[in-house]
Amino acid sequence: MTTNGTMAPEEGTLLWARPDGATGPGSVEPLRVAVREFKLAVHACTYGELPELVRVRRCELVGIELGEDAEAGVALIKRLHERLPALNIFAVSDDPSVSLLRTLLEAGASDVLSLPLSSQELHKALIKFSQVRSKTGPANAPGTVLTVYGVRGGLGATTLAVNLAARLHATLEVETALVDLDLQRGDVAAFLNLTPVNSLAALANATGTVDEIFLAGTLTRHPSGLFLLPAPSEIEEADAIGHNEVEVALRLLRSQFRYAVVDTGRTISGPALAAFEQSDRLLMLTDLSVPGVRAARRIVELLDRLSIPRERVDLIVTQAIPGPVSLQDAARAIGKEVFQVLPRDEQAASGAMNAGAPIAAGREGGLGTAIAELADKVAGRGGAPKAKRGHLLQRIFTRETRP
Numbered sequence: 001m002t003t004n005g006t007m008a009p010e011e012g013t014l015l016w017a018r019p020d021g022a023t024g025p026g027s028v029e030p031l032r033v034a035v036r037e038f039k040l041a042v043h044a045c046t047y048g049e050l051p052e053l054v055r056v057r058r059c060e061l062v063g064i065e066l067g068e069d070a071e072a073g074v075a076l077i078k079r080l081h082e083r084l085p086a087l088n089i090f091a092v093s094d095d096p097s098v099s100l101l102r103t104l105l106e107a108g109a110s111d112v113l114s115l116p117l118s119s120q121e122l123h124k125a126l127i128k129f130s131q132v133r134s135k136t137g138p139a140n141a142p143g144t145v146l147t148v149y150g151v152r153g154g155l156g157a158t159t160l161a162v163n164l165a166a167r168l169h170a171t172l173e174v175e176t177a178l179v180d181l182d183l184q185r186g187d188v189a190a191f192l193n194l195t196p197v198n199s200l201a202a203l204a205n206a207t208g209t210v211d212e213i214f215l216a217g218t219l220t221r222h223p224s225g226l227f228l229l230p231a232p233s234e235i236e237e238a239d240a241i242g243h244n245e246v247e248v249a250l251r252l253l254r255s256q257f258r259y260a261v262v263d264t265g266r267t268i269s270g271p272a273l274a275a276f277e278q279s280d281r282l283l284m285l286t287d288l289s290v291p292g293v294r295a296a297r298r299i300v301e302l303l304d305r306l307s308i309p310r311e312r313v314d315l316i317v318t319q320a321i322p323g324p325v326s327l328q329d330a331a332r333a334i335g336k337e338v339f340q341v342l343p344r345d346e347q348a349a350s351g352a353m354n355a356g357a358p359i360a361a362g363r364e365g366g367l368g369t370a371i372a373e374l375a376d377k378v379a380g381r382g383g384a385p386k387a388k389r390g391h392l393l394q395r396i397f398t399r400e401t402r403p
């Protein structure tokens with residue numbers, strides 16, 4: 001009830017599916033009463049109707065009553081969960097056995113309720129659902145794309161991209177992907193000691209629909225749980241990947257991951273431009289040399305011409321290569337405040353790179369600490385803190401990828 005005493009308008013629909021041809025009263029009427037205070041309308045349907053209804057109504061929560069043939073219900077749960085990993089599925093069954101409970105949860109049910117439905121049990125499950133939703137925002141809240149671009153070669157862009165992604169993933173425990181857009185020289189896989197089977201090239205060669213499931217097949221999972229969309233293994237495959245492929249890949253990643261961190265190469269062509277356009281933040285890495293500062297200025301001007309708002313750009317200054325320009329002069333010349341300084345730390349940078357692992361927990365004043373600070377600033381800038389997404393990916397990658 002709202003403060004003026006009228007019923008609050010319904011904010012969502014709970015789709016409630018019963019087996020095709022089910023007879024008997026079912027639990028829909030008691031359900032309608034029980035969910036009223038959760039501002040949910042109940043729409044009853046059959047198994048056969050459910051997938052299309054979920055799609056059309058963009059609903060976040062479904063209930064699936066299991067009938068005599070539990071297998072059919074389990075198969076439906078599996079199918080829905082694979083297509084829509086963020087969908088909440090209540091499985092409802094009169095069989096209290098542990099083995100069925102396990103099967104339902106493994107199939108992708110977020111909760112299992114018993115039949116006949118008890119309003120207390122249902123309320124508990126709905127409270128859990130609404131708490132998760134209020135913490136994470138709507139299930140399909142888009143993730144954040146962060147692109148790292150080094151204004152000159154060899155400044156540590158790949159080191160930054162790899163370690164920023166690893167840090168975001170480890171500390172926030174959110175689904176995070178890395179994308180290697182240095183298409184010809186892609187070395188992100190080597191930084192993580194991975195030997196990918198597929199790459200961005202698969203998107204260019206795709207003949208059918210490129211959707212979340214297709215994307216999942218192009219990713220490689222690091223043992224830490226970080227996902228990599230690698231550059232092609234054959235250099236000549238790089239040419240086939242253009243603006244369109246990158247745009248599609250980033251859109252899909254955004255729907256599956258809380259963060260997608262993109263490493264870029266030195267040339268600004270279609271793929272890099274697509275990343276710039278799709279990025280929520282562009283981390284522009286420069287050093288304090290005169291050519292570095294000049295190159296950074298030229299990039300800012302290019303972004304202006306491309307109508308990419310300057311507020312989206314964060315200036316990162318590395319001290320890996322010494323330079324005579326002061327931080328203040330660099331900021332003034334480039335037209336951006338310095339967002340983060342990365343210290344020279346050869347031991348951490350080359351140690352991690354050659355070990356094929358992210359930089360270990362930071363030494364005070366070291367590169368690991370600076371990247372951790374940057375990750376905190378990036379994460380603190382808003383967005384859902386702990387959105388759980390990408391269950392599909394975790395399920396597809398049941399085995400860890402080993403080099």
Ligand SMILES: Nc1ncnc2c1ncn2[C@@H]1O[C@H](COP(=O)(O)OP(=O)(O)OP(=O)(O)O)[C@@H](O)[C@H]1O
Pocket residue numbers: 150152153154155156157158159160182265266318319320342343344345346347349350351353367
């Ligand atoms: N903060 C740092 N201090 C010292 N050395 C660093 C630092 N960051 C990176 N390096 C080293 O600099 C070299 C280049 O790093 P990296 O490959 O990350 O740069 P890049 O900008 O991606 O280069 P490229 O333009 O070739 O892609 C590596 O040897 C790396 O270990």
Ligand SMILES: [Mg+2]
Pocket residue numbers: 157158159182263264265
């Ligand atoms: Mg690089």
